[in-house]
Amino acid sequence: MNAIRDKYAIVGTGKSRLGQVGATSLGLLEEAIKHALDDAGLKNNEIDGLVVRGPDDLYSHHQLVAQRLGIDVGFSTSLDNGGASQILAIILAVMAVEAGMATTVVCGYGRDSWTRTHASPSAHTNNDLIPAAQRPREHGPEFGHFGAVSQHAFGARRHMFEYGTTREDFAAVAMAFRRHALRNPEAVMKKELTLDDYLRARLIVDPFGLFDCSLNSDGAGAVVVTTVQRARSLRQKPVLIKGFATFNNTKGWIAEDHMISTAAVKSGERAYNMAGLGPRDVDTAQIYDCFTYMVLTQLEDYGFCKKGEGGAFVRSGALGLNGALPTNTSGGQLSEAHVEGMLQIVEGVRQLQGIYGSDRQVPDAEIALISGHGGNQVCHSTLILGSA
Amino acid sequence: MAEYAKPIPVPSIESKPYWEGLKQHRLLMQRCDDCGKFWFPPSLLCPHCTSDRFTWSQLSGNGKVFSYVVYHRVYHPGFATEVPYTVAVIELDEGPRMLSNVIGIAPDRVVCDMRVKIIYDDITESVTIPKFTPA
Numbered sequence: 001m002n003a004i005r006d007k008y009a010i011v012g013t014g015k016s017r018l019g020q021v022g023a024t025s026l027g028l029l030e031e032a033i034k035h036a037l038d039d040a041g042l043k044n045n046e047i048d049g050l051v052v053r054g055p056d057d058l059y060s061h062h063q064l065v066a067q068r069l070g071i072d073v074g075f076s077t078s079l080d081n082g083g084a085s086q087i088l089a090i091i092l093a094v095m096a097v098e099a100g101m102a103t104t105v106v107c108g109y110g111r112d113s114w115t116r117t118h119a120s121p122s123a124h125t126n127n128d129l130i131p132a133a134q135r136p137r138e139h140g141p142e143f144g145h146f147g148a149v150s151q152h153a154f155g156a157r158r159h160m161f162e163y164g165t166t167r168e169d170f171a172a173v174a175m176a177f178r179r180h181a182l183r184n185p186e187a188v189m190k191k192e193l194t195l196d197d198y199l200r201a202r203l204i205v206d207p208f209g210l211f212d213c214s215l216n217s218d219g220a221g222a223v224v225v226t227t228v229q230r231a232r233s234l235r236q237k238p239v240l241i242k243g244f245a246t247f248n249n250t251k252g253w254i255a256e257d258h259m260i261s262t263a264a265v266k267s268g269e270r271a272y273n274m275a276g277l278g279p280r281d282v283d284t285a286q287i288y289d290c291f292t293y294m295v296l297t298q299l300e301d302y303g304f305c306k307k308g309e310g311g312a313f314v315r316s317g318a319l320g321l322n323g324a325l326p327t328n329t330s331g332g333q334l335s336e337a338h339v340e341g342m343l344q345i346v347e348g349v350r351q352l353q354g355i356y357g358s359d360r361q362v363p364d365a366e367i368a369l370i371s372g373h374g375g376n377q378v379c380h381s382t383l384i385l386g387s388a
Numbered sequence: 389m390a391e392y393a394k395p396i397p398v399p400s401i402e403s404k405p406y407w408e409g410l411k412q413h414r415l416l417m418q419r420c421d422d423c424g425k426f427w428f429p430p431s432l433l434c435p436h437c438t439s440d441r442f443t444w445s446q447l448s449g450n451g452k453v454f455s456y457v458v459y460h461r462v463y464h465p466g467f468a469t470e471v472p473y474t475v476a477v478i479e480l481d482e483g484p485r486m487l488s489n490v491i492g493i494a495p496d497r498v499v500c501d502m503r504v505k506i507i508y509d510d511i512t513e514s515v516t517i518p519k520f521t522p523a
C-alpha cells in the first residue's frame with residue numbers, strides 16, 4: 001500500500017462571496033481562509049504552511065497572503081500551473097508535512113476577474129486578466145487568435161470530427177450543472193437552462209457558444225491540510241487524501257492528440273494507482289469545467305466511459321444528482337462560479353462530509369475524484385478523496 | 389492605403405529568420421542536421437533529439453487543417469469587420485503544426501483534414517504573414 005495514502009486529511013473548507021462581488025483577489029482569499037480556519041477550529045498562529053495562487057501579475061503572492069494573515073510560516077509558495085495549481089497546492093502541502101517542513105497548511109486561490117474586467121469600459125476587450133508582458137506577440141495575435149476559449153474550441157472541433165460529438169452533447173453538460181446550481185444558494189446562475197436557450201445563445205468561438213464557457217467571477221476558496229493524526233483533535237470529521245497525481249502534456253495542446261486525449265489520462269492512472277481505486281469506485285466527480293467540452297473529454301480520459309463515448313454518457317443523465325456519476329454538484333465553473341478549480345475541491349470535501357440536505361447530497365458518497373486543468377491547456381492534476 | 393489595424397507580429401531573436409523568409413514569400417523553419425526533422429515555433433534545440441545543429445530550410449507550404457474554430461466575438465478592434473473568421477491549426481506535410489487563418493472559403497465550409505496551401509499576405513511593407521487556402 002502507498003505510504004502516503006490515508007495519512008493526510010482535509011480538515012476545513014471555506015469560500016468567499018462569489019460572482020459580481022467587487023473586491024480584490026487578496027481580500028476574497030482572506031474571506032475564504034477565515035471561513036476555512038473557522039470550519040477547522042484553528043487559529044492563524046496554528047498555520048505553519050501556505051500554498052496559494054492569485055492573479056498572475058501579483059509577485060510573490062503567498063507573501064502578501066501570509067502578511068495579511070499575520071503569520072510567519074515554515075513552508076510558503078505561490079503556484080503557476082493555472083487551473084491545475086489548486087490540487088497541486090494540496091499535493092505540495094502533503095509533501096511539505098511529510099518532509100517535516102510544516103504541520104498544518106492552508107491552500108487557497110482567489111481571483112477578482114469580474115472586478116478587473118469591469119474596472120473600465122475597455123477592460124473587458126483588453127482581456128485585462130493577462131498581464132501585458134505575458135501576451136503572445138507572434139504566432140497567434142496576427143491571425144486574430146486570442147485566449148483560452150479558442151484553444152479549447154480546437155479540441156472540441158477535433159473531437160466532433162473524430163467521434164461525431166455534437167453541440168447537443170455539450171449542452172447536456174451545461175444543463176446538468178445548471179440544475180445543480182439551482183439547488184446551491186451560493187451559485188451565481190439562478191435560472192434554468194434549456195436546450196433551446198443553449199442553442200439560441202450567441203456564438204463566441206464556434207463550436208463554443210455563450211453557455212459552453214465558464215463564468216467570469218470574483219471568488220476564492222481555501223482548505224486546510226494536515227495529518228490524519230492531528231485531524232482527530234479538530235472540529236470536523238476529516239476527509240482522507242487517498243490519491244493524487246499530476247501530469248503535464250507540455251509538448252503543447254496542439255501537439256500529437258493532446259487536445260482530444262488530455263493529460264487527465266496519465267494523471268488519472270497515477271492517482272487511481274496511489275489510491276488503489278478505479279473509476280468504478282468513484283461516487284462523485286468534480287471536474288474542471290472551464291468549457292463544456294473539457295468535461296466530456298475528461299470523463300473519457302478518467303475512464304468513466306470509453307474514448308469517443310462522452311457524448312452519449314453525458315446525455316444519459318449520468319451527471320445528475322441521482323445519475324451514474326453525480327458531477328460538479330455545486331454547479332461548477334459553468335454555473336456556480338469560476339475560481340479555477342478551488343471550489344471543486346471544497347465541494348468534493350463537503351459531499352464526503354455529508355453536510356448537505358437530501359436535495360443536494362450525493363447519496364452514500366464515500367469517494368470523490370477532483371480534477372484540475374490549466375496552464376496553456378496542458379497541465380493536469382487529480383485528487384482522490386475518501387470519507388473517514 | 390488605410391493603416392493596418394490588426395496586431396503586427398513582433399519577431400523574437402530566435403524567430404527572425406522565419407519572418408525574413410516570409411517577407412521573401414518562402415516558408416522557412418528549422419530542420420535538424422542530425423535527425424532531419426522540422427520543428428516550430430523556433431527554439432535552439434531540436435525537440436525530437438535535442439541536437440543543437442539545425443539549418444533554416446524551406447517547406448512546401450502544403451498541409452491540412454488539423455482543427456479550426458470560427459471567431460464570432462471581437463477580441464481586438466482590428467477584427468471588428470472580419471467576424472466570422474476562421475483560425476486553424478495547420479499540420480504541414482513536413483510535420484510541424486502552426487496556427488493560421490483559412491481564407492478563400494466560407495467558415496462553415498471548412499472541415500478537419502481538408503488540404504490547404506500557403507498564401508503570403510504582405511500586411512505592411514516589412515511584414516508578411518502566412519495564411520492558408522483550400523488546395
Ligand SMILES: [Zn+2]
Nearest residue numbers: 420423434437
Ligand atoms: Zn533532431
